[in-house]
Amino acid sequence: MNISAQGRSIVLGFVRVALIAILFLAFFQLLAEFVETVYAFGLMGTGIPPEIVCVALLLSPILLLIPRRGLPHPALVSLTALVLVARVAEGLLDTRGRMILSGLGLALFLILLPEILRTSFIAATGPEWGSGLALSVLLSILLRALGSGSDITLLPPFQWAGWLLAALGILCLAVVKRGSPLQPATAATGTPRLGFGRTLLMALGSMGVLVLLYFAFTSPAVIARWTEGSYPAVVAVLALAMACYVAVRLLWPSYVVRLGRGWLFVLNLLFVAALVATIAVHQIPFPKEPGGFPRGAPPAGLVGDLLLYLTLVLAPTLMIDAERFAVGLMQRPSSPRSGGLAWLIASLYLLVMIFLQVFTTVYDYFPVVGPLFRDRFWLVYLIAGAACALPALALPSALAPEAQSGTWRLFGRLTAAKSLAVAVLAVLAVGFIGADPAASAAEGNSLRVMTYNIQQGYDANGQRNYAGQLQVIREMNPDLLGLEESDTARIAGGNADVVRTMADALDMYSYYGPTTVTGTFGIALLSRYPIENPRTVFMYSLGEQTAAILADITVSGQPFSVVVTHLGNGGPIIQQEQLLAAITGQTRLVAMGDFNFRPDTEQYRLTTAALEDSWLTRWGLGGNPSQIDPADRIDHIFVSPGTTILDSRYITGPASDHPAMVTEIGW
Incomplete structure (x- = not known):
């Protein structure tokens, strides 16, 4: 092979991996946006939103049952480009537009993926698929590290980065369209098609991998929030584990390709066991009777830390699974309709898993089925992990090793270096972008306290509004800030970490409170x-x-004792009684939050028998500098009797569906 031919092969391999990475990154972003926007409509009410019918878009592979010969090459090119365009264009729209366009982009991807694998349209080699998927995870980790836990390409004014990635993806698509696979892994002549049963297992296994990556591993903040673990450490271990997988797979492939079916199944069992155990040790067994409350969260200790980092180190198992499933589908492609039916079932599995994940938080809104998943966050991941592990038993015993030509080795070194560079950038981003609270603290003789229900980062009109809420906070310049409805580090919140995003932007220390598993x-x-x-x-x-x-x-x-809370709908009196019991004996107390009870309730009278309403202390019954009816107040800041209140007011506006409340304490 002459130098120009070698260079062309390396460039084509490099481009194929990049295209796979960008395409899967777009999938993860579209899926996060779609689920978040559907859930956002639920925030506007107290029931199931009618917009939930849009989830039917996830069943788009049903369209693959129509063409007998599958999709032609030009259609695959067009679908790939449309997925990338949908990803960046949806970010320019309002919540309803984002939901529709991200849903359509997802629908196109779920039609495209089976045909890409059946036809080997982008790549026909396992290493390119495994490395490309790993690189997509690394890119997601980097983008979220740059956005302090939120995907920076979704946050103004950095949306241009998403357009840049989409343009790069379309450029790679143009190159791939003209090139040919580096090492085709096509079936020998006369090899029978893959039967429907095995095709279904491969499709379910592939979707199981994507589900776990979407649920957690493309957003390290989600994993850190399960465990109260160190976010920088989680990013570093996970990113380096993925980069190491790429290096081992491409530079020392025998360690991966010779991994037999039995050993791969054992590796899957270890990974799933570590993953489920990591969650389970942080799952609190809540009593069913009120006598067991108030109840603290027991520390997971060293065992919890070991399980967490074992899970992160074993996470590349998902890449091995994805590669094996992809190779199985490419080497013996099924008929278009058989594949379409298999992927329709796999997409239905994706839809079911999304609902199960959401049930762990909003179980109260889904009678019969929802309560089954209360306090069973671990169960969702056990089901997801089983979808990866069990189909692995149907895989070939091992892969044939690739021919290690000089061109292949150079391609491997360059791809491994690229992955390592992205991992290192992610680790550095966490370190440089994190909050610097020491620079913002100043001693004085007053303390400004603020409570703010941010409605998962959405404004009163149901539009994502991190920037507007940050502006309100900056204008009030609080020393202490209590946030309610702030747990976005789950799929209903787009896996974004709004607390970290705000803490880093405000240079403040932060404590998240309850973990997401609760x-x-x-x-x-x-x-x-x-x-x-x-x-x-x-x-x-x-x-x-x-x-x-x-x-x-x-x-x-x-010294001050600080409390932040958000009671249930109506501010149940038993919850307030238990909260007051938990803080009995505290002095110089500041208790803030969305208490969900008004001044004319028994809960309020019970509270003000022990504490003072800072707003009432400052203004009495006659003053009211805020544009709010005093009788409608449910957000409160209570203080110990005798506390000097310099100011207290509500700040109304459209940035959230709740007013912010600020109280200044003096001494």
């Missing part, structure tokens, strides 16, 4: 001063689980 809607405490002895206590809940943050801070030598 099924709450989230509370968080941000502070310009170090947060001491933070802990979470839970109250008895018939509906969605509720909790409170308890912590201490010291300002100019003055």
